[in-house]
Amino acid sequence: MKQNVVDLRVARVLKVVQSEPSRRFTVRDLAKLAGASRASFVRLFRAATGESPQRWLRARRLEQAAALLVGSDETLAGIACLVGYVSEFALSRAFKRHYGVAPARYRQQSSLTLRCAA
Secondary structure (H helix, E strand, O other): OOOOOOHHHHHHHHHHHOOOOOOOOOOOOOHHOOOOHHHHHHHHHHHOOOOHHHHHHHHHHHHHHHHHHHOOOOOOOHHHHHHHHOOOOHHHHHHHHHHOOOHHHHHHHHHHHHHHOO
């Protein structure tokens, strides 16, 4: 069985991105962190994760936003800042596109689900 080994350069980038979720990274920034050209980095990243750097980063930010919506009382503007979006409106649009519901609705539905499960 073939093992899926993440390139060390990509692993370094993933670690930095996860430790600084609010930082606004460009692909060029990520490639520089990896010590690779932009094109080489995109190929390495896609091979390691199955996604483009932009798509992977957007998904992780939205997952973190979803967790904060459910697990905190933070405002949407605060969550946007924490996960690297420039505004609550930008986060709201991306969130709705990704999850199919507005962040406020997601929080409300999750709150109802948690109360019913208890």
